[in-house]
Amino acid sequence: MQVKLEQLAAYRASGTPRGISSVCSAHPIILRAALRHGLQCGATVLIEATCNQVNHLGGYTGMKPADFVALVCRIAAEEGCPVEQIVLGGDHLGPNPWRDRDAEAAMAEAGKMVAAYVAAGFRKIHLDASMGCKDEPVALDDAVTAARAVRLAAVAEKTAKEVGGDMPCYIIGTEVPPPGGADHALDTIIPTAPEAVRQTLAVHREAFAQAGLADAFNRVIGIVVQPGVEFGNRNVIFYDRKKAQSLVRVLDGEPGLVFEAHSTDYQGAKPLAGLVEDGFAILKVGPELTFVLREALYALDLIASDLVPGYGERPLKREMERLMLADPGNWNRHYYGDAATQAVLRHYSLSDRIRYYWATEAAEKAVARLIAALTGRNIPLPLMWQYLPAATDFADAPLEPETFLIWRVTQSLQAYHAACNG
Structure with missing residues (x-):
């Protein structure tokens, strides 16, 4: 059964939660495996690239967004996987690759990157402007983060209208594990506080509305939170459903949203199933693959x-x-x-x-x-x-x-x- 991103919240609200795995890799064999498996299962194939991996300057893979799309489409054609079954996402799209510059310069590059992603056909956009730039705190408050996210959303909206096709859907929120896992052994991970999620949503909702982008906010399908999962160099912290229940209840007041869970690698079948059942409907996986x-x-x-x-x-x-x-x-x-x-x-x-x-x-x-x-x-x-x-x-x-x-x-x-x- 092919579940679409826009349907995830409705599935949860109906009491029949479903999820979509997000394959975060640019390796051709990983991409081929994901496309072949999706074709065999009839499932949505969600493939994502990160801001450092792929951007308008090439990223560490040397690929611009259009190059990444061309690679995915070539492999999909070889596998016979219909393009209609594939969703491409951009992860952590924001100033992170240029945070050694002042905020304005970094945001200018981030805007160019978002435009390149959307123009190339990426339609799941994670807006992440939470990191401080030169002479700023390492992590920014909700108001500044939301204002910068809105600036990038405006670029995405404008580009999508110019190139045609479906308008983007968005992921907001930034409380995630370190990219690629932690560097040290871990004992426990505390899930995101419910009040922090509500605050993030409220500030972003207001910022979008004030910028005249209420329609774009209606296409926010999920928020990134920390469910209490992580892996270090040597160990894995597995999902504990009991510890996450107060966080999970936030979704009861936001029936149009689901949670996106990062660093779900190495969790295994039972914890992954628990995550989906609790509303963490988008499961990011990369290093495990x-x-x-x-x-x-x-x-x-x-x-x-x-x-x-x-x-x-x-x-x-x-x-x-x-x-x-x-x-x-x-x-x-x-x-x-x-x-x-x-x-x-x-x-x-x-x-x-x-x-x-x-x-x-x-x-x-x-x-x-x-x-x-x-x-x-x-x-x-x-x-x-x-x-x-x-x-x-x-x-x-x-x-x-x-x-x-x-x-x-x-x-x-x-x-x-x-x-x-x-």
Whole structure:
């Protein structure tokens, strides 16, 4: 059943809550897995890009919004997934990538980014102007945040009218876990206070109205809150429904809204189902998907090391280690401890900051060599048991490595689909 974003609040109000998983990744294999799975299930495929990952200047992926749309559409066409089944979202769209500049300069860039997203066809827009810029506090109050969100919404509205098509729907709110997970071990996470949610909604509602954008606010479908879930480098804080009940009751007074939950990675089927049942209808997932993709790639790297003469001893892992040491900026502020501890975290941290390196030319070459080494080879059952026991269906038959990788990612997607559809 294909549930649409605009229907989520009505499903909850009717007592039959449904959800939609949001795939936050630019990796082509992740995107292919999401599109293939969505086609097979007949479900909405919600794919999101973040402000740092994709923006009008290229972001860390080198892709502008139109480039990201072209990539998704190309893979969708190859998979036979109708574009009508796909929703593209922009996450944390605001001044964050330029917060080292003064507020006006940062907001000017944010406006250009929002325009580029909407012009390219993104229609789920998370307005996030909560972060301070140069000479400002790290976190801004609701009034300033709302005023800047309204400024960006005006850009989105104007651009959408110029390019035609559906008008955007919006997500507001910013109380989220650190992008990519926390850097330290966690014991507990406190859910957002109900009064904070009500205050955020009231201030934004008033700011939109004063700017003549009441119609745009009517298309706000959700608010980001902290349900009490998170993951660090080594551990996961699972959803505790009892602790979130006062927060959940806020939705009883806002029947047109749902909650959006970030960092739901690694929760598993039961906590995810609880989140959806309680009104956290949009479940963001990213690092888990690249983590299990890395897991599958490393399993194949080990298999090839044992099976293929001349392949070498784990050359993919060694190449990824070389790349991360040569360019440590994406991990060294997040992984603490002695050299041995950091070496483990570089490859196996739940925050999976190795994901920033897969798009490099050297990593792509190493992956291509691995795939070429194993394509068409029969993997003996005992060898598969050794390195990825859950994948025994792929043993003793000619291997298609990309199918194997997509299967592993799809296992995570299936847990989200089950939770979202009762």
